[in-house]
Amino acid sequence: MSRNPVRAALTALAALLPVLALGLALTTTTPPAAAAATPVRVMPLGDSITGSPGCWRALLWNRLQSTGHTDVDFVGTLGPQGCGVPYDGDNEGHGGYLATNVANQNLLPGWLAATRPDVVLMHFGTNDVWSNIAPATILAAYSKLVDQMRAANPATTVLVAKIIPMNPASCPECGQRTVALNSLIDGWAAGKTTAASPIVVVDQWTGFSTATDTYDGVHPNAAGDQKMSDRWYPALVAALGRTTPGPTTSPTGGPTASPTVSPSPTTSPSPTTSPSPTAGPTSAPGGCTATWRLAGQWPGGFQGEVTVRNDGTAPIAGWTVRFPLAGGQRISQAWSADVTQSGTTVTARNASWNGALAPAAQTTFGFLAEGAPPSPALTCTAS
Numbered sequence: 001m002s003r004n005p006v007r008a009a010l011t012a013l014a015a016l017l018p019v020l021a022l023g024l025a026l027t028t029t030t031p032p033a034a035a036a037a038t039p040v041r042v043m044p045l046g047d048s049i050t051g052s053p054g055c056w057r058a059l060l061w062n063r064l065q066s067t068g069h070t071d072v073d074f075v076g077t078l079g080p081q082g083c084g085v086p087y088d089g090d091n092e093g094h095g096g097y098l099a100t101n102v103a104n105q106n107l108l109p110g111w112l113a114a115t116r117p118d119v120v121l122m123h124f125g126t127n128d129v130w131s132n133i134a135p136a137t138i139l140a141a142y143s144k145l146v147d148q149m150r151a152a153n154p155a156t157t158v159l160v161a162k163i164i165p166m167n168p169a170s171c172p173e174c175g176q177r178t179v180a181l182n183s184l185i186d187g188w189a190a191g192k193t194t195a196a197s198p199i200v201v202v203d204q205w206t207g208f209s210t211a212t213d214t215y216d217g218v219h220p221n222a223a224g225d226q227k228m229s230d231r232w233y234p235a236l237v238a239a240l241g242r243t244t245p246g247p248t249t250s251p252t253g254g255p256t257a258s259p260t261v262s263p264s265p266t267t268s269p270s271p272t273t274s275p276s277p278t279a280g281p282t283s284a285p286g287g288c289t290a291t292w293r294l295a296g297q298w299p300g301g302f303q304g305e306v307t308v309r310n311d312g313t314a315p316i317a318g319w320t321v322r323f324p325l326a327g328g329q330r331i332s333q334a335w336s337a338d339v340t341q342s343g344t345t346v347t348a349r350n351a352s353w354n355g356a357l358a359p360a361a362q363t364t365f366g367f368l369a370e371g372a373p374p375s376p377a378l379t380c381t382a383s
Contacts, residue, residue, distance in 0.1 A: 039073040040243050042236065043117035044091040045108075045145075046124045049164065049219060051093015052336065052364055053081035053354065056220065059229035060236070061087040069240060075115035081363050082354065090115075096295050096303060096366055099124040100133055103141035112152040119239045120149055121232060123161040123204060125181055126218065130166070130174055135181045139188045150197050157239045158199045159232070160189060164224070167210035168217040178205070198242075202235045204228055215353070216335075287312025288357070290321045290380035294373050295366065301332075302373040305366040306348065308380060310357035316382040318355035321348045323378040329371035337365035 044050050044057055057074065062085060064072050073088065080089020092111050094102075102108055102124075122145070128138045142160065149156040162182040166174040182205050193199040204227075210217045213224035220228060289311050295303040306323075310316050325331070326344045337348040354363040 037071045039071045040119060040240050041073050041075045041115065041117045042119045042121065043075050043111075043115055044093060045076075045120050045122045046093050047097050047127055048093065048095035048336075049126060050121075050123055051078055051081070051091050052095045052219075053083055054091060054093045055083040055222070056225040056228035056232070057089065057091060057093075058083040058085050058087040059225055060232050063229065063233055064236070067237075069237065072240065075117055077111050077114050080361065082357060082361050084356075095364055096127060096305060098127045098131060098133070099138055099145065100128050100141040101296075103144040106148075108145055108148045109152065112149065116153065117149075117156065118153065118243050119157045119159065119236065121159050121161075121202075121236065123163055123228075125163050126166065126178075129163070129177045129181055130168075130171055132173075132177065135177075135184050138181055139184060142188065143192060146192060146197075146199065154196055155243070156197050157243055158197065159202050159235050159239060160185060160199055161231075162201060162203045162205040164204050164208045164213075164220065164228070165210050166218050167214075175210075200235055200239065202231055204231050287314070287316060288319050288380040288382040290323075290378040292323070292376055292378055297373055301368065301370050303366060303368055304373070305364060306337075306378065307362055307364045308350075308357070309362040310359055310382065312382065313359055315356065315358050318350050318383040319357070320350075320381045320383070321378055322346065322381075323376040325369070325371075325374055325376065327372060327374055329369045329374060331367050331369045334367035335365065336363070339365070339367055 074090050076091035078091050125138050146158055162185050166178050186201055189199040189201045208227055213220055213227055215221040287310055289309050291307045293305045295305045308319050323346050324344050325346055331341050336351055339348045
């Protein structure tokens with residue numbers, strides 16, 4: 001035993017001091033784990049060019065991911081419709097919809113409440129142009145939609161497209177009508193933009209060819225999808241740099257989301273009623289279901305839309321939907337499917353580009369018909 005206990009204790013304490021100092025240094029210099037970044041919520045908004053299947057969104061999403069912009073959440077009440085690659089497919093691309101109808105019927109606030117976007121990519125107005133709606137009326141609808149976005153989120157960044165060209169065989173005037181609308185968008189945006197909620201015009205029209213970049217003079221093919229993605233990308237990246245994501249909590253008591261609708265032609269007359277489901281999905285052998293919707297109606301006619309979904313566990317290569325029209329209705333035009341009518345029986349087979357569906361994937365087709373809207377029972381057969 002030491003003859004000097006005090007000296008022994010001091011010696012032991014001196015030996016411990018470096019260890020204590022090291023522990024304190026580690027405690028004070030080790031930073032806390034970084035909190036996960038809140039993703040920026042981006043809403044693609046428009047008609048069938050955006051949503052049916054709107055594969056420019058898949059290209060855009062994957063380019064963002066590959067270039068380090070991983071804190072992005074595409075949002076919408078509609079889900080992906082294929083495109084053959086994994087991507088965040090949520091969107092508000094409502095086939096057959098007119099911007100003027102969405103504004104007049106106040107459909108957007110419900111979608112905004114359900115998704116809370118920070119940035120909106122809006123390519124909207126093709127159906128309005130086809131329906132010969134005046135450019136000033138379309139721009140007034142744009143203004144109302146922007147006002148509704150700002151009411152939901154005062155800091156919304158809005159990217160508005162000069163819409164892609166149109167040259168359908170059944171609407172020779174549509175090309176010039178598109179030019180007339182696009183020529184006014186820059187001036188409209190300059191007068192509507194604010195520091196808190198900027199409006200950025202994205203020129204999707206220049207350099208886009210209806211001959212090489214669409215499959216029907218209206219809807220983009222693979223080359224058109226790539227061009228659209230390339231035009232959106234720099235504008236969206238710039239928007240991500242100046243956007244502060246909003247709160248992630250969901251609103252309570254807000255409007256409910258609008259139900260899903262299908263890809264559109266841009267040929268429908270302006271509907272006078274809000275889309276409403278008229279028949280639920282009907283299962284059939286092969287793993288697919290088909291759901292009917294009334295997209296709009298007018299005296300003596302209506303627009304129908306059908307969503308086809310693969311509810312099986314394996315991919316399907318094609319599908320066929322059948323339903324009766326027993327009230328004397330006659331189909332006059334269809335899109336996104338090969339539709340034939342024999343007596344009261346309608347048969348719709350997939351187009352070349354939307355037959356293959358992975359499990360849980362869906363696609364849509366639509367048609368115009370004469371007569372009163374029915375409530376048909378649908379069957380779907382997968383192949």
